[in-house]
Amino acid sequence: MKRGIPLSAGLLIWIILLSVLLSGCSGKEEPGAQPASAAPAAAGDVTLVIGAYSVAKDAVGEILPQFQQYWKDKTGQKVSFQESYEASGTQARAIAGGFEADVTILSLEGDVDKLVKAGLVDKNWKDAPYQGMVTRSIVVLGTRKGNPLGIHQFQDLARPGVKVLYPNPKTSGGAQWDINAIYGAGLKQSEREQGKKDPAAAKAFLEAVHQNIESLDKSGRASMAAFEYGVGDVIVTYENELLARMAKGAQYDLVVPDDTILIENPAAVVDSYVDKHGTRKVAEAFLDYLRTPEAQEIFAKHGFRPVEEQAMNAHRSEYPDPPGLFDIQYLGGWSEVRSSLYSKRGIWYQILAGI
């Protein structure tokens, strides 16, 4: 083409090269920065790195300053925090991949198991009080104000013309709770009708609900956002997520189905990293603190069901147990659910692929 072009092209290449060099330098600094600040700082002070799942953000953010005060009163040591909030599965993968969190709060047991498998968390982490759990919730249905379609049970989601939203458990581990709830409600129904659990009937039920799916979002948050933009009639989500939205002024109806699943969210000390950072004492104290009535009260304020009895009793009237409430054991426990529902060619895959 014209003469000027090679000159400007050459210039462009130099500019690109220069920027690559520059970003190369700053890129080198980044990974170094993390362990540096995560390691014990000046004598007496301590930094606790917290890797949590995104939904816990508001509640944990409120608990941290209280724990700071508590720890200062108890030991005179000043503890500061580094917080990271990601979708539960992403967070677990980040920690397994080298994000050196001291304490992790995740949405489901399976994600802590990933850390156990990576050799970072002790395999006996469930020996802690409440089997290692810090909060509970249940799976509920959110409808438009006034519940115009008269949705009361999971069975109503399979009615023709009802547009349903839930996230994809393939991209969001937390969404497994939602699918477990629908599948379990199908099992419950088959148990009532036939006297025994019938996995085939439960699969057919999940399939019928899936026919009405309007959007299969990548995370619970994305699903909620879509619902907020006016998409769909019903969202299948956690009670705490919906309560938090409604507390911020969203005009929805919260419907508690008779048959639904009890959600339990774990927290654990990441043994390898606390030993590396020398933060085991404060990390374990923090985990214990999460289960104190004070911290549990904060969780309750943000829509979670406390695991601790005293705090739970105080909120009993807000968090009634639905008559058909079941837990993960009803579905055979996590390892059974992982292999039957979410394995490579499991029930969930068959429903998605339409086979």
Next chain:
Amino acid sequence: MNSTLLRHKGWTWGFRTTVLLYFLILIVLPIAGVYVNSLSDGWTAFVQNIGDPIAWKAVLLTLKLALTATIINALVGTMAAWVLVRYEFPGKSLLNSIVDLPFALPTAVGGLMILVLLGPNSIVGKAAASVGLDLVFHQPAIIVAMVFVTFPFVIRAIQPLLEELDRSAEEASYTLGASRTRTFFHVILPAMVPGILSGAMLAFSRALAEFGAVVLVAGNIPGRTLTASVYIFGEVESDNEAGAAAVSILLLTLSFIILWLINLVQTRRMSR
């Protein structure tokens, strides 16, 4: 700096080496890595990953939607380029600069805007819903997202051709008694065709890969609204890297063929 300095042997050698290294490290290695990674489990695993109904349905859907978006862009883009070159009107240069904005905007923001403007609570969304048409979270929204992110390609490919077009050829056509339509189809359009083709092919391969905007406005339901890029994301998230790499290879190979075709079209144009 002048071009004689740049023609010095040392400079040429230095440029060539840096460019080749740059190309190798930043482009060839990662792409080769995808191929190697995907085929590391052997061909049968690869075929199995591609043969997954969710995977091939996602690829087919992506091809279909990207093709639709490309046709829309080829038509509208040609008209837009024509207007931008041939007509004088106030605000033309401003409009001309706006054309490139979809490149500058994070595509997720584009997706968000589509969600807000076409969503069920918007005027357009309500009007569409009243005639029983779903926009957002269905295929139309995906096409809109693809059109949005690939909008500049066709325009920018045609503009220089139109500007370079020899006016005398056009005038000669009129003088020889050809009508406006005849002149357009026999003189002007042939000059624009290479631009339309290469712009459209670039737009197509970009639309195939679009993720940020699509993931927000699509329902991501396998077989209905799950595109290939979102499928890949899902497979990475659920620790099935081989499945993700297999579909990536399919997209990569397609894009490679397309880019090679563009190159053919352009060299043909140059040699004429």
